[in-house]
Amino acid sequence: MEIMNKKHFISPKTTIIVQQLTLLLLLLLSFFPVFTQSQAFDYAEALSKSLLYFEAQRSGRLPYSQRVPWRDHSGLTDGLEQGVDLVGGYYDAGDHVKFGLPMAFTVTMLSWGVIEYGDQITRAGEFEHTLEAIKWGTDYFIKAHTSPNVLWAEVGDGDTDHYCWQRPEDMTTSRRAYKIDESNPGSDLAGETAAAMAAASIVFRETNPHYSHLLLHHAQQLFEFGDKYRGKYDKSVGVVKNYYASVSGYMDELLWAALWLYKATDTPKYLNYLITKAHCFGGTGWAMTEFSWDVKYAGLQIMAAKLLMEVKHKEHKHTLDQYRSKAEHYICSCLNKNNSTNNVERTPGGMLFVRQWNNMQYVSSASFLLTVYSDFLRSSKQKLSCHGGAVGPEELLGLAKAQVDYILGSNPMNMSYLVGYGSSYPTRVHHRGGSVISYRENKGFIGCTQGYDNWYNRDAPNPNVVVGALVGGPDCQDNFSDERGNFMQTEACTYNTAPLVGVLARLNQLYEQENQSMHLIASY
Ligand SMILES: *[C@@H]1O[C@H](CO)[C@@H](O)[C@H](O)[C@H]1NC(C)=O
Ligand SMILES: *[C@@H]1O[C@H](CO)[C@@H](O)[C@H](O)[C@H]1NC(C)=O
Ligand SMILES: *[C@@H]1O[C@H](CO)[C@@H](O)[C@H](O)[C@H]1NC(C)=O
Ligand SMILES: CC(=O)N[C@H]1CO[C@H](CO)[C@@H](O)[C@@H]1O
Numbered sequence: 001m002e003i004m005n006k007k008h009f010i011s012p013k014t015t016i017i018v019q020q021l022t023l024l025l026l027l028l029l030s031f032f033p034v035f036t037q038s039q040a041f042d043y044a045e046a047l048s049k050s051l052l053y054f055e056a057q058r059s060g061r062l063p064y065s066q067r068v069p070w071r072d073h074s075g076l077t078d079g080l081e082q083g084v085d086l087v088g089g090y091y092d093a094g095d096h097v098k099f100g101l102p103m104a105f106t107v108t109m110l111s112w113g114v115i116e117y118g119d120q121i122t123r124a125g126e127f128e129h130t131l132e133a134i135k136w137g138t139d140y141f142i143k144a145h146t147s148p149n150v151l152w153a154e155v156g157d158g159d160t161d162h163y164c165w166q167r168p169e170d171m172t173t174s175r176r177a178y179k180i181d182e183s184n185p186g187s188d189l190a191g192e193t194a195a196a197m198a199a200a201s202i203v204f205r206e207t208n209p210h211y212s213h214l215l216l217h218h219a220q221q222l223f224e225f226g227d228k229y230r231g232k233y234d235k236s237v238g239v240v241k242n243y244y245a246s247v248s249g250y251m252d253e254l255l256w257a258a259l260w261l262y263k264a265t266d267t268p269k270y271l272n273y274l275i276t277k278a279h280c281f282g283g284t285g286w287a288m289t290e291f292s293w294d295v296k297y298a299g300l301q302i303m304a305a306k307l308l309m310e311v312k313h314k315e316h317k318h319t320l321d322q323y324r325s326k327a328e329h330y331i332c333s334c335l336n337k338n339n340s341t342n343n344v345e346r347t348p349g350g351m352l353f354v355r356q357w358n359n360m361q362y363v364s365s366a367s368f369l370l371t372v373y374s375d376f377l378r379s380s381k382q383k384l385s386c387h388g389g390a391v392g393p394e395e396l397l398g399l400a401k402a403q404v405d406y407i408l409g410s411n412p413m414n415m416s417y418l419v420g421y422g423s424s425y426p427t428r429v430h431h432r433g434g435s436v437i438s439y440r441e442n443k444g445f446i447g448c449t450q451g452y453d454n455w456y457n458r459d460a461p462n463p464n465v466v467v468g469a470l471v472g473g474p475d476c477q478d479n480f481s482d483e484r485g486n487f488m489q490t491e492a493c494t495y496n497t498a499p500l501v502g503v504l505a506r507l508n509q510l511y512e513q514e515n516q517s518m519h520l521i522a523s524y
Helices: 002-009 012-031 043-056 100-123 127-144 158-162 187-203 209-228 238-244 251-265 268-276 297-307 311-334 360-379 393-408 450-456 494-523
Strands: 151-155 177-180 384-386 389-391
Touching: 043 127, 043 393, 043 494, 100 127, 100 151, 100 187, 100 238, 100 360, 100 494, 127 151, 127 187, 127 209, 151 187, 151 238, 158 238, 187 209, 187 251, 209 251, 251 268, 251 297, 268 311, 297 311, 297 360, 311 360, 311 384, 360 393, 360 494, 393 494
Parallel strands: none
Antiparallel strands: 151 177, 384 389
16 A cells, blocks of 8 residues: 555656666666676776876976876986987886887877777876876877988887896986988888877877877878888897887788878878778788787777778778778687687686787787777677677677776786786886885985896885786786796786776776666665
């Protein structure tokens, strides 16, 4: 009777609202089943932390707004010997060489993250920090591109750099700079830098149109330079060979640059490049299972596949479909749904596993591509067909989320591989600045080998936490050993964290939507 009475108090209008809410709730739950069982992580916190990492990696004169307190100015004479100002940019990882190719890929990925998930990044309050992280890189590329056909490729060299263990502020190693030019070409480096600047020009289009134009101008020149003077940059800059050799060559970067320039300018000549060279440059030939600072094919294929959505690209459907088929090979392989042996391996704990050394770079880049492709499928109302049937967008996003959750602590070691996040994370990160007392606390000079004796070889945790660094991570058995000398696992790189920025923002949005629907259940 009570119940019946109550029921009668609900007006017809309320009933309709309740019905609509129920519908919405069911809709939300069917869209986001990925949240129903697992541990919840604070993606917004992880996102904020990930951006701090780029401040820890800064070279050059630090601004007043610098938030990572244990760092100070460094590399203030970079380029001086060669008569060029190369102050600024990023250290790639735990040491102090400034490597152009991975730095450019880092900036491309940060920019792509903003292009796809700018709204979500803004909602998480991190738009400004993300743009700062991009600009720290592009400001440097502008300096390094000293004339149309000259690009400075690297400052310092791995061999002499690795001889010492010092804070960046104390650096005594060689800061010699190396360049590519007409007689020493480097189409891969020029291509990736062009891609980074073209992508960043899209990012800054609204907030800083002058800067956006400038970036585009450099990007166009660099692409022409790379295309006209063909060659692998590791042939021209020998010192890079043992560190960032371009194994996949330069054809992927040239196609990738053309595609980013097409996105930035809408100019048919770049689209034509992508279409006419699709076959001979391997764009529609290579079926890859990794996406990295070296190998761009999967990212390129996924972006090309997205062009199919626009009517104006109908005449290129044939070639774009071929790109798409390779893009889907990558995605299906990650999903473990290819029928050959060509799937990406997984550890017993579920982490995508490509190789022993710095495997997390492949995990974060795969998470990004899965997220982007998932949203592409959703917005175009399509499914993906892998061997064994059709796959919906939620399954792709579910895998991306599982990988990110693994990173954040849902793994057999119960450890977050994003440093500074959660209650347990690597404390002996292979990072010079992190492992030596902060320059701000103790300005006493620490010499080349003194750092090894007094800091590197200690058992104690690092004095400075490299917050937001994504380390190389566990092995194929999910084992991880938190030792400074274990650089395969405990070193972090800028291109590990960069793809995560957009993904974390996207997952945060998903989490908020899920939370809203949970509130609906609670208040129901
Ligand atoms: C993969 O599946 C396709 C179609 O189901 C089949 O034609 C092909 O032989 C299979 N390849 C392998 C390596 O199993
Ligand atoms: C991780 O946590 C689970 C569940 O609390 C526990 O059973 C397991 O022993 C932990 N593993 C390690 C390596 O601490
Ligand atoms: C991983 O750790 C487990 C448990 O400690 C051990 O049995 C196994 O041998 C380790 N695997 C590798 C590849 O080190
Ligand atoms: C269904 C599917 O994606 N099959 C692919 C599996 O991998 C081989 C080798 O790379 C491809 O040729 C297939 O197309």
